[in-house]
Amino acid sequence: MIKSNRPKSRIEYWHQIPWKRAEKVVFSLQKRIYQASLRDDVKVVRRLQKLLLRSFFAKAIAVRRAGMGASIQSYQCWPQIDPINKAPIPAQDNQGKKTAGIDGVKSLTPKQRLELINSLVPLTGKSDPVRRVWIPKPGKDEKRPLGIPTMEDRARQCLAKLALEPEWEARFEPNSYGFRPGRSCHDAIEAIFIALCQKTAYILDADIAKWFDRINHQYLLNKLNTFPAMRRQVKAWLKAGILEGKKLFPSENGTPQGGVISPLLANIALHGLETHIKEWVKGKRIKGATGRRLGGVNKARSISVIRYADDFVIIHKDLEIIKEAKEVTQEWLKQVGLEIKPEKTRFCHSLNRLENEKPGFNFLGFNVRQYPTGKHHANKTSNREIKPYTLHIKPSKEAIDRHYRCLADIVDKHKAAPQKALIAKLNSVIRGWSNYYRYSVASEIFSKIDHLLHYKLIKWADKRHPNKTWKFKKPKYWRTKGSNNWLFSDGTIELIKHKQNYDETEKVTKKGHKKQPPKYVKVKDVKSPFDGETIYWSSRLGKNPNIPTGKSKLLKYQKGKCSYCGLYFKEEDIMETDHIIPSKAGGNNSYKNLQLLHRHCHDKKTATDLKLIAQYQQQKELTKRMKTMFNKFDKQFLQGQWVWVDDIPVWIGTNDNSHASEERYEVKVSRTVLKTSGSGD
Ligand SMILES: [Zn+2]
Numbered sequence: 001m002i003k004s005n006r007p008k009s010r011i012e013y014w015h016q017i018p019w020k021r022a023e024k025v026v027f028s029l030q031k032r033i034y035q036a037s038l039r040d041d042v043k044v045v046r047r048l049q050k051l052l053l054r055s056f057f058a059k060a061i062a063v064r065r066a067g068m069g070a071s072i073q074s075y076q077c078w079p080q081i082d083p084i085n086k087a088p089i090p091a092q093d094n095q096g097k098k099t100a101g102i103d104g105v106k107s108l109t110p111k112q113r114l115e116l117i118n119s120l121v122p123l124t125g126k127s128d129p130v131r132r133v134w135i136p137k138p139g140k141d142e143k144r145p146l147g148i149p150t151m152e153d154r155a156r157q158c159l160a161k162l163a164l165e166p167e168w169e170a171r172f173e174p175n176s177y178g179f180r181p182g183r184s185c186h187d188a189i190e191a192i193f194i195a196l197c198q199k200t201a202y203i204l205d206a207d208i209a210k211w212f213d214r215i216n217h218q219y220l221l222n223k224l225n226t227f228p229a230m231r232r233q234v235k236a237w238l239k240a241g242i243l244e245g246k247k248l249f250p251s252e253n254g255t256p257q258g259g260v261i262s263p264l265l266a267n268i269a270l271h272g273l274e275t276h277i278k279e280w281v282k283g284k285r286i287k288g289a290t291g292r293r294l295g296g297v298n299k300a301r302s303i304s305v306i307r308y309a310d311d312f313v314i315i316h317k318d319l320e321i322i323k324e325a326k327e328v329t330q331e332w333l334k335q336v337g338l339e340i341k342p343e344k345t346r347f348c349h350s351l352n353r354l355e356n357e358k359p360g361f362n363f364l365g366f367n368v369r370q371y372p373t374g375k376h377h378a379n380k381t382s383n384r385e386i387k388p389y390t391l392h393i394k395p396s397k398e399a400i401d402r403h404y405r406c407l408a409d410i411v412d413k414h415k416a417a418p419q420k421a422l423i424a425k426l427n428s429v430i431r432g433w434s435n436y437y438r439y440s441v442a443s444e445i446f447s448k449i450d451h452l453l454h455y456k457l458i459k460w461a462d463k464r465h466p467n468k469t470w471k472f473k474k475p476k477y478w479r480t481k482g483s484n485n486w487l488f489s490d491g492t493i494e495l496i497k498h499k500q501n502y503d504e505t506e507k508v509t510k511k512g513h514k515k516q517p518p519k520y521v522k523v524k525d526v527k528s529p530f531d532g533e534t535i536y537w538s539s540r541l542g543k544n545p546n547i548p549t550g551k552s553k554l555l556k557y558q559k560g561k562c563s564y565c566g567l568y569f570k571e572e573d574i575m576e577t578d579h580i581i582p583s584k585a586g587g588n589n590s591y592k593n594l595q596l597l598h599r600h601c602h603d604k605k606t607a608t609d610l611k612l613i614a615q616y617q618q619q620k621e622l623t624k625r626m627k628t629m630f631n632k633f634d635k636q637f638l639q640g641q642w643v644w645v646d647d648i649p650v651w652i653g654t655n656d657n658s659h660a661s662e663e664r665y666e667v668k669v670s671r672t673v674l675k676t677s678g679s680g681d
Pocket residue numbers: 562563564565566567597598601
């Protein structure tokens with residue numbers, strides 16, 4: 001029997017919603033959808049999906065996500081990577097940027113949010129047109145269009161995604177990494193590493209042209225194969241017109257970019273490519289390393305198809321197979337209504353030049369390439385063959401250039417700003433970027449950028465004080481710390497180095513110690529967060545390169561749980577660092593006083609904190625008053641006179657009172673007393 005999960009008492013205020021219970025109820029439903037989908041039980045999947053759509057808690061979560069996570073980037077590029085530019089986005093840009101749809105609503109008040117939950121019909125079969133906004137591409141003059149749905153549609157899309165995602169997560173292929181829960185671009189890169197660390201191979205590096213705009217609607221709806229109401233709703237979203245200014249454009253193809261559900265729909269459309277190519281390759285004649293012909297399983301294993309959103313690579317050691325694979329891919333993409341971008345497609349070899357093509361390729365801001373090693377430095381493969389090459393995955397040249405230009409721009413823009421503001425801005429960009437490349441061979445590149453930035457800052461100081469000498473400038477902007485004489489700092493905040501959280505591991509080899517970049521552990525092939533193995537997933541979250549070091553440290557302390565509600569963090573949750581004792585109530589910045597909370601839990605905690613702060617301020621006020629009182633008293637004490645009476649000091653009042661004569665008399669007495677007691681000893 002399926003239980004209904006309506007809350008028992010009527011909820012009248014937004015803050016009464018029991019979020020912990022809501023998350024648990026929705027997640028357990030999602031787990032059941034996932035399980036049912038795994039065993040291909042379509043009936044149960046649909047029944048559970050309908051139940052989820054009707055659930056009050058699911059609606060509440062959908063409205064919360066639509067309201068607070070409605071930033072362009074956060075649902076555009078889920079793991080903080082821009083799919084268009086293939087570059088990481090600085091962490092702080094990922095939150096808070098809100099854009100309104102055609103209803104003009106950017107955010108809702110708690111009261112409106114509750115009203116929306118109660119009035120939200122999960123599947124209406126209709127959709128308002130989306131508003132087109134143009135987002136500038138970072139570092140370029142070009143702009144790209146985004147369609148922003150209205151708040152209500154956004155909430156409805158969130159709700160539909162809650163229901164559809166677990167069903168499809170159970171089916172998706174192991175080597176698709178973009179826009180999926182629990183998977184990031186680092187998993188894609190690690191998959192490439194695994195494919196290439198033991199062999200040299202030919203590579204097809206390709207992009208799918210305008211995948212968001214061109215997907216064939218009929219094909220997608222047929223593939224979705226869902227119940228009629230959901231089909232009508234998805235169709236309405238796909239066909240929703242685009243409003244630009246006051247003109248309405250119909251949308252014939254594609255999914256509106258900017259909708260919460262679009263990445264999922266695009267992934268569904270491209271689902272099956274990997275399997276198709278693996279099936280195709282089974283019909284080919286391929287010889288193994290020993291010259292013997294391979295069997296079906298080994299043939300499928302010999303080719304790797306790794307896809308991140310619209311970007312994919314196919315890796316195989318035969319050039320012929322790779323060239324044919326391109327044709328096969330093109331054929332397959334035709335039914336989806338897509339094609340490969342010819343100008344961004346190339347064949348290459350991992351180690352050698354292929355005609356005019358340089359060895360290696362770029363993927364998600366990384367450069368993947370093998371370098372020849374001398375035979376004395378050669379390693380051995382698992383088959384004990386000598387391997388006269390080594391695979392290096394580095395930040396790509398374009399990514400480095402773009403990053404340095406970004407840093408230089410910041411320095412130029414802060415010509416007249418205080419040093420503190422400049423350092424804070426630089427630090428946040430450096431931290432995000434170096435975190436992203438933490439697991440690549442980036443040590444030298446990091447040092448080089450630090451070096452370039454140093455010279456840029458020297459110029460910056462020169463321009464600020466053209467008439468001053470370095471005797472003045474150096475101590476004004478740079479400080480000495482340990483052996484570093486050039487620490488860019490104003491005394492309160494320091495400029496961090498790229499290498500700061502890049503801890504190379506010492507690897508003991510036959511020839512001695514060798515420094516190695518830290519290793520990223522790839523997600524297990526067919527695992528999904530919906531399988532309910534929360535410990536596996538929360539421990540992965542701590543190692544996610546997109547999470548700053550401080551936060552991942554706290555995650556480890558808290559064993560992946562939010563300290564307020566006790567639920568495990570999921571990747572789409574927004575985590576915030578909280579002071580257990582608020583800093584306004586005397587708390588400090590040490591790790592002992594910090595904790596990670598969900599953003600919504602943080603909001604709740606802040607409300608109780610306010611009381612604590614008020615209490616603390618009251619106390620502070622009281623102690624302050626007490627202190628001034630005591631100070632006054634002390635002053636009187638010190639100005640007063642003391643006498644020794646039988647070895648005990650006795651206070652006999654102040655000097656400046658009206659009874660001056662009396663005291664003077666007593667002073668005289670005291671002196672005699674002191675003298676006598678002194679001589680008596
Ligand atoms: Zn929480």
